Amino acid sequence: MRLYEYEAKQLFSQFNIPITSGQVAETKEQAKAFAEKTKKPVVLKAQILSGGRGKAGGVKFADTPLEAGTRAEELLTTSIKGFPVNKILMDEKLDIEKELYLGITLDRVNYKIVVLACSEGGVEIEEVARRNPHLIKKISLDVDQRFFPFWGMSLARHLGAKGENLKKLSQIVVSLFNLFKQYDAKLVEINPLFLTKDGRYIAGDARMSLDDDALFRHPELAEMGIEIRHEEGEMTEREKLARGWEIPYLDLDGDIGMFPGGAGFGIMGNDFIHYFGGKPANFMDSGGGPSPERLARMLILLDENPKVKAIFGARFGGISRCDDFAKGVVIFLKEHGLTKPMVLRMTGNMWQEGVRIFQESKKEHPEIFKNIEIHGIETPIEEIAQRAVELAKQR
């Protein structure tokens, strides 16, 4: 979960990482009032969940309260990098001597925490890494390693700090590390970290991304007003419906409805359809051991999608059972009815029982089976994919 700058700065101040006493504004009037109170030039920063905000026009300056109001209105009525701006963070404008970079992230390859310091801040760190890698100093640590101040000292020296400032900056590094650990972060960045003309270090920006799977350890975030968010970006109506049913689902731009089993085959099945000249209308994951009701809902998502011309179904019963799969399909056929042609293959755990359920139901209601072709283990899955592509082309 990514945090907004103003949320991350709340956590920064808890850990005594210096920030300016800024304020969030949601209206032009609030922005004006802040500038009047500050009696200094101000900076207005759009609060969006994306980096590269400055380049995209999300940071503005104002010398007077009147100008602050105008700039605030401009920001609050635009979208930046696809994100609508609902809040801006107001800060007094500082006299900057130097812009630096501090960051901490996880190295998934080597199972380490990496602390980075760069003497060139205010630009994307990836860019510096390409252009001037020697400006970046890196320390790799085990995930359960306590962070000793001498590492902070070493990074602070790399950033050119001396004397009292060396101690101050190394303490900031230590605090940032402790913050990273405390909240199970995946990333914490101060970019830029300002060194002001009067010799203070101040976090200009704050980026933080937390491990979604560790959020259960942090009920205190909600108490601080930081709501748990699921980041899916903009969702289509069907994606929202699927989310309500807790079915992992994505709309794609083709015409073959994908009704696969697990996520792995969902990803690969998508490729297979492409290999045989078709295009999937969606990605979907049934999850382990889906109930018949859930399976019926998965089919509703596909059959009611006007773009879908044919449906490709695959079930390899592992943790999930073929009898439940057959039951789900039959519930759907009886209660909803299939309007699109569907080809499916069913094998694995309890497949004989699944076949029996299909046969009995077909004897009773042959009419509801008219659009469906059912195969077993004797037909390779590749042939099923090919058949789905053919069916879509016939429509």
Add this chain to the structure above:
Amino acid sequence: MAILVDKSSKVIVQGITGGAGKFHTERMLAYGTKIVAGTSPGKGGEKVLDIPVYDTVEECVANHDADTSVVFLPARFVMEAVIEAIYAGIKFVVVIPEHIPISDMMTVRKEAQKFGTIVLGGNTAGIITPGEANLGIMPDIAFKPGRVGTVSRSGSLTYYVADTLSRTGYGETTCVGLGGDPVLGSTFNDILALFEKDEKTKAVVMVGEIGGVYEEMAKTTIEKMSKPVIGMIGGIFAPPGKRMGHAGAIVEGEMGTAQSKLKALEEAGAHIAKTFLDIPKILEKFNI
């Protein structure tokens, strides 16, 4: 021979009294897996399916010589459970639950390496040595004893690959699920190296998917292997920036695209299969 698990493995189930733990213990037993004990703190002394339940892993090792564990516990308890198993002397741990916090899994990996323990998962369907032992949630029907090893991040893809190998007469030595979480206890490198040393394994099928860099990292191991490696990558047509089911299956920037994975495998000398039916066609070229 096989890798990691066989009929002599003495297996415990951590979380044996839970719904999933009990259900799959029954399945694993039915397959012939030698399950000697289970744990459930506070329920020591009880029995599940005639299997003795203990409070701690330590007791399972002391009383039954247990060497292997399958974990069926909620994600938040996994780190402690696995580290308990490692310190008790268990040599191989399979983590079935998904969504383990990243820092927890990194801590597990570090402890495991200290003791030479191998951890699979999280979010793995498990591991099976056909005809000997089945640890996890994989369906028996796909698997037959044979001479090809498989390693994959996904359960469902393991079934399709194994089914293809079983029907074409190759069969499998051991099938390993690495898991779908973003940070895993074991990587392709670890498992490929074990297959290389296993006498009975004549070739390896490795199935990767978009996201992460575990497939790219495998390059250095594959280059050194004497056995043929067949590589398959899922997600060639996946939309960037969208998570496809598995927490780990998302393309972020240039990292972890199907193209970069295919390139790494090809450069390492792996043989690329596009569909499952390509696998026996490639194997035919080798006298195995």
